Amino acid sequence: MYETEQKKERVILVGISLSDAEDVDQSLDELEELARTAGAECVGRVIQKRELIHPGTYVGKGKLDEIRDLLWETEADGIICDDELSPAQIGNLKDELHTKIMDRTLLILDIFAARASTNEGKIQVELAQLKYRQSRLTGYGTSLSRLGGGIGTRGPGEKKLEMDRRLIKGRIARLNRELTEVKNHRQVAREQRKKEMLPVIAIVGYTNAGKSTLLNYLTGAEVLAENKLFATLDPTTRGYQLGSGQKVLFTDTVGFIRKLPHHLIDAFRSTLEEAKYADLILHVVDASNPQMDEQMHIVYETLRGLGVQDKPVVTVFNKQDLLTEPVILRDFQADATVPISAATGAGIDALESKLEEVLRGQKALVEYTFPYKDAAKIQLIRKYGELLREEYLEDGIAVEAYVPVPIYGKIFADS
Ligand SMILES: Nc1nc2c(ncn2[C@@H]2O[C@H](COP(=O)(O)OP(=O)(O)OP(=O)(O)O)[C@@H](O)[C@H]2O)c(=O)[nH]1
Ligand SMILES: [Mg+2]
Incomplete structure (x- = not known):
């Protein structure tokens, strides 16, 4: 899905097992699938059993040593943690491990960035990316342009996200305005559909x-x-x-x-x-x-x-x-x-x-004999509902049908 003009990033997956071990394996399988989709190669896994995610470094001290060794052995380019990291966790992990620190959120945002094709999709992805980054720039240095390439640098439409902290705020405000406009369009489209019943x-x-x-x-x-x-x-x-x-x-x-x-x-x-x-x-x-x-x-x-x-x-x-x-x-x-x-x-x-x-089940059942002058109502039923039976009798047309509730209201409004 990505042009691979640069070499594949080699990553180590890191997960925390809070309850049962099976769960974390499945979650990491999925994380690996996400990483592969984003163009990275998984070269190792580290799982830690803990009662709580470590607030400072995601994993505990002993595991950090293990990850450091594994990074060295596998010559990996970075780690991806299976939960969203706080800005402090990113900063601390970076200080401890001196490697690129990524998380599940960053990965998903990256995939979304490459997938977005409509205007609305692109605005939404960029907005989500900027909000994620806004609070995490410290972990990366002050400017996104120092990120280099790879996961976390892709913007919608293959545009690289190179932006300075000062500019981000303005950009977020603008995207929000654009999004409101798009939402209005969507609302109008929905209303239109509603009219079609x-x-x-x-x-x-x-x-x-x-x-x-x-x-x-x-x-x-x-x-x-x-x-x-x-x-x-x-x-x-x-x-x-x-x-x-x-x-x-x-x-x-x-x-x-x-x-x-x-x-x-x-x-x-x-x-x-x-x-x-x-x-x-x-x-x-x-x-x-x-x-x-x-x-x-x-x-x-x-x-x-x-x-x-x-x-x-x-x-x-x-x-x-x-x-x-x-x-x-x-x-x-x-x-x-x-x-x-x-x-x-x-x-x-x-x-x-x-x-x-x-x-x-969401429709109303109509069982009624309409006088011949009300033939238009049967047209309505035919158009919006499901006509089960229609019989031409002496005193009118006997009808059995399912119709959407609003249509039901219309049919019997004046009878
Ligand atoms: N063998 C088999 N493959 C299927 C079937 N339905 C879907 N697939 C495959 O499953 C994969 C995912 O299908 P999609 O239709 O893209 O799935 P989706 O739910 O739209 O996925 P996202 O848009 O990514 O959320 C594709 O490779 C499909 O060919 C099925 O009934 N049998
Ligand atoms: Mg789909």
Whole structure:
């Protein structure tokens, strides 16, 4: 994903095991994947069991010696800690280890910087990066231009972030203004969609679960789907007609990950909040991933953090084609679950029926005989709802249909 005009950075991963050891291994596997995505090579791992993260140096004194030796042995260029470091921790680690100090947040910001393609995405990433850096310049020296290359120096659109502390404040203010404008646009677009009365289905899930692949399969959208973390940053919305004729809008958006940096959540709030305005959440789970349960948990936690609650959820257990042995597929937080493969199309019909069923639950059932003069109302039902039965009787047209609640109100407003 990056031009490798410079040699790959060699890094050592450092993690803290606060509770069980298995957890930290999984987290470091993911950190390694992130590092690889950012173009670095992992040459070692150091894990420390501690009750608390060391407030001064992240790890304890003994571990610092171990890291120092490993740095020397492997000739690594730096370390990446699995949690976000405080400015003081960065400074102290730098003094102790004399190497480049990075953390999970920096890594994720770096990947986002390379991924952002729309104007909105670029503004959001740069804003998150500057906020992260603003308080940490001491760890790097006073100017970012002394950083050299590699992880942590990339800006959106391959622009290098070279900026002085004094300039950062002004730049942040400007980006904030631009972002407000973009948010207004997004709001207008949302209003427009609302007018169309189409149910909106937000596709959410852990990064790399197959969200974009599913959107592409369903709607023929050409969203980049890649076996890389955070392939999608910008929301894409596409119309689609479910089997029953019900038209819907699908929105694909940025994936979630554990310890998603709060700078990013803040900056990307308007993007992430797409789910908040949806009528239904389509939760995509990579059922072939051994960490599936943990990932589902993180998705729900993140949704809660964004204030997305009390919405109907349909969970798809994706990548069924990769399962060699039966796996228990359960999601107690979902209204329905469907096993699918977005790659082969298996289970997609069942998914559509489930979506219809759940959407129908949000609609009002109309069972009514309309006088012939009200034929226009039946047009309305046909356009926005799902007409189940229509019978031309002597005294009018007998109709049985599901319609969105606002349309229901319209139909019966004056009868
Ligand atoms: N075998 C198999 N691979 C799949 C399936 N669905 C998705 N993939 C692969 O999984 C990888 C990730 O898919 P994406 O659609 O990019 O995942 P995403 O959830 O959009 O990921 P981000 O945008 O990074 O959050 C790609 O390499 C897909 O080809 C599936 O059903 N079976
Ligand atoms: Mg995607």
